[in-house]
Amino acid sequence: MLKEVKIEKRILWLSFWTGSLFALAEFLMAIYSGSQAVLMDAAYDASELLVVGLMLFLMPLFHRPISEKLPFGFSQLESILVIAKGLMLLSVTLGLSAKSVEVALSGGNEVAGIQISIFQGIVAVASLVILIIMRRMNRSLSSPIINMEVYGWKVDVAYSVGMGAAFFGSTFLKGTPLEWLSPYFDQIVSVLIVLFMLPEAMKMLFRAIKDVILISPEKETMDRIKSACNRVLERHELESVFYDVTRTGRRMWVAVYFRTGRDTLSVPSLQSAMREANAALAKEFDNCTCELIMADPKAEGLP
Numbered sequence: 001m002l003k004e005v006k007i008e009k010r011i012l013w014l015s016f017w018t019g020s021l022f023a024l025a026e027f028l029m030a031i032y033s034g035s036q037a038v039l040m041d042a043a044y045d046a047s048e049l050l051v052v053g054l055m056l057f058l059m060p061l062f063h064r065p066i067s068e069k070l071p072f073g074f075s076q077l078e079s080i081l082v083i084a085k086g087l088m089l090l091s092v093t094l095g096l097s098a099k100s101v102e103v104a105l106s107g108g109n110e111v112a113g114i115q116i117s118i119f120q121g122i123v124a125v126a127s128l129v130i131l132i133i134m135r136r137m138n139r140s141l142s143s144p145i146i147n148m149e150v151y152g153w154k155v156d157v158a159y160s161v162g163m164g165a166a167f168f169g170s171t172f173l174k175g176t177p178l179e180w181l182s183p184y185f186d187q188i189v190s191v192l193i194v195l196f197m198l199p200e201a202m203k204m205l206f207r208a209i210k211d212v213i214l215i216s217p218e219k220e221t222m223d224r225i226k227s228a229c230n231r232v233l234e235r236h237e238l239e240s241v242f243y244d245v246t247r248t249g250r251r252m253w254v255a256v257y258f259r260t261g262r263d264t265l266s267v268p269s270l271q272s273a274m275r276e277a278n279a280a281l282a283k284e285f286d287n288c289t290c291e292l293i294m295a296d297p298k299a300e301g302l303p
Contacts, residue, residue, distance in 0.1 A: 008059060008146055011137050015149050016052045018130050019045050022123060022156075029119050038116060040194075041159065044089065048152060051085040055145050078249035079211040082148055086205035094194065114171055120164030127156040148204060159196070163189060211248045221247075228280040229256050229290065236273040237262065241295040252288045254281065257295040265294070 026042035029035070061077060131153040138146050166189050170182065181188070207218070216222065225245060233240055237260060244255040256277065270292060277290045 005059065007137055009056065011134055011146055011149065012052055012056050012059070014130065014134065014137075015153070016049060016056065018126075019049050019052065022126070023049065025119075025123070029116070033116055035116055038119075041156075041163070045156075047088050048085070051081065051088065052149070054084075055081060059145075078145060079208045082145065082208035083205060083212065085148065086201055086208065089201060090198075090205070114168070117164045117168035117171075120160045120167070124157055124160035124164060127153055127160055131157055151204065155196075162192075162196075216245050217247050217252070221245075224284050225254055225281065228284055229254070229277050232273055232276045232280055233258060235276070236269060238273065238292075250287050252285055254288065254290040255293055256290065257293050259295050 023042050023045040026038055026045060030039035030042050058077065058081070131150070134146075134150055134153060138150055174182065210217070217225075222243065222245060226240070226243060229243075230240055233256070238258045239260065240256055240258050242257040244257070246253045254277075274290065274292045277292060278288075281288045281290050
């Protein structure tokens with residue numbers, strides 16, 4: 001556990017310091033070029049830094065064991081931070097998109113496409129290096145916060161490549177029938193960036209909200225849980241009746257209600273099945289606990 005905390009801290013510190021350098025460089029470039037798209041990228045990175053700082057401060061809490069007073073530990077705090085980060089990013093990107101539309105309606109603005117293209121190419125290469133390092137460091141972890149950081153750097157790489165290519169292509173508009181697009185190109189790229197980022201950001205935000213209010217995980221996760229547990233139950237001649245799955249943050253609790261056609265079921269046999277179920281789920285998920293419970297045939301809601 002201590003090793004995991006150290007790795008997570010290293011990843012977040014790497015993200016914090018490199019993100020700070022990138023945000024500063026992008027703000028300076030935005031001032032120099034007058035580009036709304038570059039300004040949006042800078043504001044996006046700067047808003048991320050605030051949440052990363054909070055994560056670094058609160059990270060020791062995420063690894064504290066559960067207790068009678070805190071049955072979920074501080075796992076929900078992690079989900080709340082992911083929600084806060086998602087809402088912050090959405091507000092920043094939508095606010096800057098509104099500004100881009102306002103500039104476009106005012107006649108747009110010309111920017112130095114070649115300079116922005118070269119700058120974004122450098123940022124893309126640097127971001128790709130950071131992403132590769134983070135992915136290597138993250139191979140042994142299952143952390144919602146780190147997963148969101150890795151996703152953020154993926155977006156940065158794709159964004160920088162797309163933005164650099166777009167502005168490079170915009171330099172060839174002069175002298176063509178599409179030359180009239182030139183003053184609006186910067187704003188068009190800004191809006192396209194938002195459309196590109198929103199789906200995945202909303203997906204991660206909704207997942208965190210589901211975790212906070214303890215709604216069952218998505219169908220893909222449930223299918224993986226059922227597949228792993230059902231194989232164990234079949235070996236022990238048990239039949240699953242109902243899955244009660246709770247996930248919050250990086251922790252997940254699985255209660256499998258089962259029935260058996262046998263007249264008796266020995267305690268050692270049940271304990272063996274439970275150990276196997278936990279081992280099977282450990283291969284699929286980190287921080288997952290499984291319990292097998294014999295279903296009451298008279299209980300309401302059970303088949």
